[in-house]
Amino acid sequence: MATIKDVAAAAGVSVATVSRVVNNGPKVSAKNRDLVKKVMLELGYRPNANARALVTQTNPTLGLVFSELTDPFFATLAGGVEKVTRNNNIQLLISNGLVSAESEKRAIETLLEQRCQALVVHSKALSNQALIDYAEAVPALVLINRYIPEIAHRCVWLDNQAGGEAAARHLLSLGHKNIACITSSYDIEDPRLRLEGVKSVLSEEGMPLAEHAIASSDPNEIGGEIAAQNLLARGLDFTALIVYNDSMASGAITVLCDNGYRVPEDVSVIGFDDVLLSRYLRPKLTTMRYPIEMMAMEAAEMSLALASGESVAPIHKYVPTLVKRDSVSQPKD
Amino acid sequence: MATIKDVAAAAGVSVATVSRVVNNGPKVSAKNRDLVKKVMLELGYRPNANARALVTQTNPTLGLVFSELTDPFFATLAGGVEKVTRNNNIQLLISNGLVSAESEKRAIETLLEQRCQALVVHSKALSNQALIDYAEAVPALVLINRYIPEIAHRCVWLDNQAGGEAAARHLLSLGHKNIACITSSYDIEDPRLRLEGVKSVLSEEGMPLAEHAIASSDPNEIGGEIAAQNLLARGLDFTALIVYNDSMASGAITVLCDNGYRVPEDVSVIGFDDVLLSRYLRPKLTTMRYPIEMMAMEAAEMSLALASGESVAPIHKYVPTLVKRDSVSQPKD
């Protein structure tokens, strides 16, 4: 591949002149500018980003670490980040953290070796302390979908507990008195907090959530089916179901319908996340909206701001909002 | 950030020794190896990938150009590519082509500037000729989801026409005689070829598809709704519907149900692509499977092989297969 020297030689000028043309430098004659541009085209010259990054000591690249690419969130999150990088003429580099702490660590390390100027990390597996250490070592590192008090200003997160509370309040306001829950069996914070929110509201209202009204399984459609079957098998009598996420809600609805329950006439179902899926389900799913794209954009912008030495706001908390669709109604009686 | 020189100085050895330790070089005493490793850890040293790429003249990176990140395909395709890059210890760099030829071009150019050793391109907007030119200039460039005869060996593509044919044959074999079609209004090859496949089979069987039995709209759920409404408004009498993709099929099913038609009892519906969605719909969607993840993996592997000078097979064609679920049955009478 042609280098700047080749272009200079072919055009009969110095590399400095070519460099000035490439970077729209100020002082170069119109004649030489045209000549150099012509030669660049002929030779198919493309500046070497690596050499450039080396000499300028900065790489116009934002690295994104994502815990699992198969997550339906990923596309939406990546899309949000990409909007920001495109507007800023920044490259987007993506590393997959899979599920393990070890590979999340490797993903971050390789991005660091690239000398990305900005870094957005969606970590599920790494410990708080490990992330705190990274945040201290890397000024432009921003965490998304995770809250660590010690580095709160570097976190863009969702108030999961408030989401759980809002879901419970919505059902209570419609008159539901028998509420069951389906949660994720994964040992991470999100399901705990969402459930905690539900529990606290129900307790406040004098109808605490019984442990046997809670079923847990994997956070996907199959898991939702299994959990719903377990609830039904317990002979539970509920008019409303709060589910950890939309995928599980989809599975739960299938099982409910298969067992002769109509949604929402017999059982109201409320999901969480508002992924694309929720609009395709029948009935359309009422759910708590997780504004992931907006959050991703903020995270990317924050990271870029930090990279250029600006300071950022201390708090970047988002609150889930209720999206009313067709899977929730008043209880029959 | 600490450089190799810093490490060398702190350890009291030469940069060459440090370099050997970093790259697991053969000839370095155990004593020095341990010492250097210790110092690297203390200083938080990370090799600079840019400098390395510069001197080795190769960047262990695969670039992926995708036409639109919001496409439900993107996550699956990216996941496939990522599996391959991870197995090969290669970085994944992603650029968004949006929809325009201009920005697809820019996306490719920036990836080329990074000196990616491999390149997988999903282009919808660029002309055949532009892609042929790129393919000639860049030996490791592979096209996915597009077929250009002149560079067939660089293309990983789906036989859309065969898919249309298979869908039509399936319905015919069940006894359907009144078949309607919903297609995409986008001016690209895929919808044309899929429809062509359907038409050719129906013609062969002596029941050519009438133009007024075809409705077109945007290739998403709303477009599916609109197209289905138009078909119904024409007072058409059909027992089966072949739809361009699963999203449109979802919209079409909604409209059919809203108008009192049962799926599949009154109208059978067959989709295309087998995206995640199709398993969540009720009834579960019968569809033509587009093995995008497998194709993405092959494209990535091909690109890597080309990058290391290996030759690849001349043909990389995939054929859609029928996935029988619950949205298709025999006609009533």
Place this chain on the structure above:
DNA sequence: TTGTACGCGTTATCAA
């Protein structure tokens, strides 16, 4: 307005 020359961090070659 143009050109020369140095340095960015690393690998690799050659001597020691």
Place this chain on the structure above:
DNA sequence: TTGATAACGCGTACAA
């Protein structure tokens, strides 16, 4: 087994 040192491609003082 080690260490000097010359590239790699580019940007940029500094000199002309």
